[in-house]
Amino acid sequence: MSQQTSEKLKIGDHEYEVFHLDSETGWQYAIQIDRLLMPIIGQLVEATQKSQQGIDAVVPFGQIGQYLADNLDQQLLTRLTNDLIKVTHVDGVPLEKTYKIHFRGRLGDHHRWFVFAAKANFQDFFSKLKDDFAQSVGQGMGQVLSSLHTSTG
Numbered sequence: 001m002s003q004q005t006s007e008k009l010k011i012g013d014h015e016y017e018v019f020h021l022d023s024e025t026g027w028q029y030a031i032q033i034d035r036l037l038m039p040i041i042g043q044l045v046e047a048t049q050k051s052q053q054g055i056d057a058v059v060p061f062g063q064i065g066q067y068l069a070d071n072l073d074q075q076l077l078t079r080l081t082n083d084l085i086k087v088t089h090v091d092g093v094p095l096e097k098t099y100k101i102h103f104r105g106r107l108g109d110h111h112r113w114f115v116f117a118a119k120a121n122f123q124d125f126f127s128k129l130k131d132d133f134a135q136s137v138g139q140g141m142g143q144v145l146s147s148l149h150t151s152t153g
Contacts (some may be wrong), residue, residue: 007120013111016095018120019087020131030125034075037129040067084117 006019020026061075088095103110 008051009116011109014090016113016116017089018084018117021083021121025083029080030122036071064087081114084114088117
């Protein structure tokens with residue numbers, strides 16, 4: 001049996017320890033996130049492959065943020081928040097026991113905790129997704145460059 005891992009962060013006067021979601025729960029969220037992101041990633045790969053500019057010139061990061069804001073489902077975020085609460089301890093005490101009052105008047109701290117807890121659980125997934133995107137772009141750019149070479153040569 002593997003040891004349960006966690007990450008810690010101090011926010012204000014409290015230390016938050018976030019354990020990783022179990023594999024099944026984490027994977028279910030990863031599938032939903034993947035489904036949400038695939039349409040825009042496909043568009044980005046296509047745009048980047050057609051462009052002779054670098055990825056930074058092609059990828060509309062502001063539009064990606066807007067896309068996510070427009071398409072994130074509140075029910076998904078509520079479920080994710082509830083599951084992250086279950087795997088978080090604050091100052092050694094399960095957050096489940098005090099959540100309804102813990103962040104009262106401190107919604108900025110709530111946001112920082114949520115981002116930290118999500119990052120602790122999904123950083124590996126997003127890292128692999130980024131690598132896959134970069135590989136797709138690289139393959140596409142190779143095809144573009146190859147076609148340019150053969151059409152001019």
